[in-house]
Amino acid sequence: MSRKSLLEWPVIRQLRSGDAFGRGENVQSQKSKDLTARTTTADRVVQSVCPYCAVGCGQRVFVKDEKVIQIEGDPDSPVSRGRLCPKGSASEQLVNSSSRQTEVLYRAPKAKEWQRLDVDTAIDMIADRFMEARRNGWQDTDDQGRPINRTMGIAGLGGATLDNEENYLIKKLFTAAGAIQLENQARI
Structure with a gap:
């Protein structure tokens, strides 16, 4: 165990340097001086x-x-x-975070357990369901026989964290798919 000199005590260093309020570097410990951001x-x-x-x-x-x-x-x-x-x-x-989810989890309807899926399988499942909902809700014409070419089976809800470019692409995708129900969290 090394002995410290009385001259190295913070109060003594403070008085020797003329730093009466103890705001200078003389009141810092060596450990504090060695810290880096x-x-x-x-x-x-x-x-x-x-x-x-x-x-x-x-x-x-x-x-x-x-x-x-x-x-x-x-x-x-x-x-x-x-x-x-x-x-x-x-x-x-x-x-x-140690609790951050890094895998795709899927729970089938009425199942009690989650199962892991690879990303490609999950994307294919989403695309299949998107197209099925579009197909099931498709309307060629309205009640008067006018062409409308839209679907009521899908809708879009954008989040407020999306930037203008992402919102523009989502709007283009859903409009091209025939969806007319597009909203954004920022507007609701």
């Missing part, structure tokens, strides 16, 4: 957008060894100018 050790920084609401705050995502180590507000963002709300500040936990 996680952001300085990152391999790269990726710009992103917060996933929680429709505001679209800019984020800087710090990545080390292909793992997210920190998420901060992006000062270059014209929307948030480097600020994040408490949820946005905690979005690193969303990415690195």
Whole structure:
């Protein structure tokens, strides 16, 4: 066990340096001086957008060894100018949570257990059900015989976290499929 000199005590260092209020570096421990921010050790920084609401705050995502180590507000963002709300500040936990679902789970009708599916199978199941609902709800003409070419079997509900480009593509997809019931969470 090493003995510390009385001259190295924080109060003595503070008085010797003329820092009467104890706000200088003399009151820091060596451990505090040796600390470095996680952001300085990152391999790269990726710009992103917060996933929680429709505001679209800019984020800087710090990545080390292909793992997210920190998420901060992006000062270059014209929307948030480097600020994040408490949820946005905690979005690193969303990415690195041990309870984050990383596999596709499916529960068949009236089943009690979930089963794992590969992504391709799940996408094929969704596409098949989409087309079946479109086909079952298709209307060629209205009551007066006028062509309407639409389906009442599918509808779209967009989320507020989607950006303009994503909403535009969703609108194009559902309109091309014949759906007329398109809504967005931001409008409801």
